[in-house]
Structures are given as structure tokens and as C-alpha cells.
Amino acid sequence: AKSTGNGTVRTFRPEMDGRYVAEQRLRTDLRHAIENGHLSVVYQPMYRPDGSEMECCEALVRWSHPERGWIGPNIFIPLAESMGLISDVTRFVLDKACADCAEWSGGMAVSVNLSVKDLRGGAITAMVAETLARYSLPAARLHLEVTESCFMEEPVAVSATLSRLRANGVTIAIDDFGTGFSSLSYLDSLPIDIVKIDRAFVRDIGTDPRRMKLLSGIVHLSRELDLRIVLEGVETQEQLDLVRKHNFADLVQGYIFSPPVPVDALESLRVNGVAL
């Protein structure tokens, strides 16, 4: 501790300084990575619960840092948002996802995550239209995922932008559904087609009857509203068996079928199928 001379004592903690420097360094590196195309995209399939068909896959961004290895999107997406660089990340992922999807046979769709910042202005609508045109990809093959919390942060702007995208034929999914602690009563007023139920609702269905009832309630409500249901985070055979038995999902996304994989591995999954 150091005396500041006016009677107060300030504690100097070198690790705080270190952390600040590390974060600044990470920001610089991220800007460089985005500008130089050092991000990449992996895909996680969504299957029918019986594993018969891969209908869609989610594009998930990755950053391979030259010294620190893989850095997950949970760390750098918030950084990109705070640096005003998220639209560059979105543009990159959208472009790569549409380019890859245009190569896939059988009409499989690709799903891209948007940040709330992407939905504030109208720029995303033009960006999506241009990207689809660039690869002659029908709008129906593109899904966009928006977290439940986006709707809570900026309900009017987010709904307006999504309505426009939807009018152009793009499918909209509400992501991480059930984690926003919001009232369910608004669900039928949102411009959405798909509900992606967060993995927190799947985790304990094998052991906790109350969790089963909660998931069942969300599923029934979604079905009443004619929404398609994607269940995230299905990891075990026991969970999958319950999902099948109770018809809890139209599509399943989780480690039980596949983790996110590079595009060439996705192709071989598509060709060879899954054995469960």
C-alpha cells in the first residue's frame, strides 16, 4: 500500500495492471484478426430426433490466436461488441455460412447468430439480401438466431428489423429460450418461426421430474403457437430417449449427435449419417 499524501491509502495491485494490459492486448489482437480474416467458422448439425436427417446446421465463429490458441466466442464476441466491430464479425460469418451452404445439396439450411447491435439499424437487412444474392442462395435456406435477451433489451427495434428480414423469406429463431426470465405471454407477438430451447432445460430431465414438467410446458406452449422447436445441448442417450418418447423437439442439436465441426467434417457426417 502507498500513501497518497492526503491521508488516504491506495492499494496498488500489480495483477490489476496486468489484467488491463492483457485485455488491451487482446483488443488489439482481435482488431487485427478481424481485419486480416483470422476468424473461422465451424458448424454444428441439427438433426431430426431419430437421427434420420440433418436439416440445418448452426455456424459458430472461432478465433485461433497465434499465441493463446483457440479463444471462444463467449470471450471475444462481447469484446467485438464493445469495440464496435461486431458487424464485421457478423458480415464475415454470414458470408462464409452462405458460401458454404450454397455448396450443400439437398436444401440443408444454415443458421447464423446475430447480436442485438446488428439489429439496431436497418443495415443488416441489406447485408443479408446482398449476401444471399452473391451466392444465389434462396432466403429459405438462411436462418438467423437472436437471443431472447435481445428482445428484452430493445423490443421495438429488434422486432421491426426481424419482421423485415422475415418478409424477405428468412427464417428467424429465438435463441437460448427460457434463460431471459421474461414473461411467456409475449411469445406469440414476436416475429419468429423457431424456438431454440436452452440446454439448461434439458440437462436434468432424466433425474428431476420437475425439470421434465417445465420442459414439457415450454414445448406444448411453443407447439400451440405453431413454432418449430429445436432442443439445444442434448448430450446423453437417456436425454435423447426422453426427447423422442415425449416428442419434445422437431430438431435436436447437441453433443449426442455432433459437436461443432469444420466444414469438410460436416460433409462426411452428412454423407455417412449418424448411428444411434
Ligand code: C2E
Ligand atoms: P449458442 O448460440 O447458444 O451456441 C451453442 C453453444 O453451445 C456453442 O458454443 C456450442 O458449441 C455449445 N454446445 C453445443 N452442443 C452442446 C452440448 O451438447 N453440450 C454443451 N455443454 N454445449 C453444447 P460456442 O460455439 O462456444 O458458442 C458460444 C456462444 O457464442 C453461442 O451460444 C453464441 O451465443 C455465441 N456465438 C457463437 N458464434 C457467434 C457468431 O458468429 N455471432 C455471434 N453474435 N455470436 C456467436
Ligand code: CA
Ligand atoms: Ca445460437
Ligand code: CA
Ligand atoms: Ca443457444
Ligand code: CA
Ligand atoms: Ca448460449
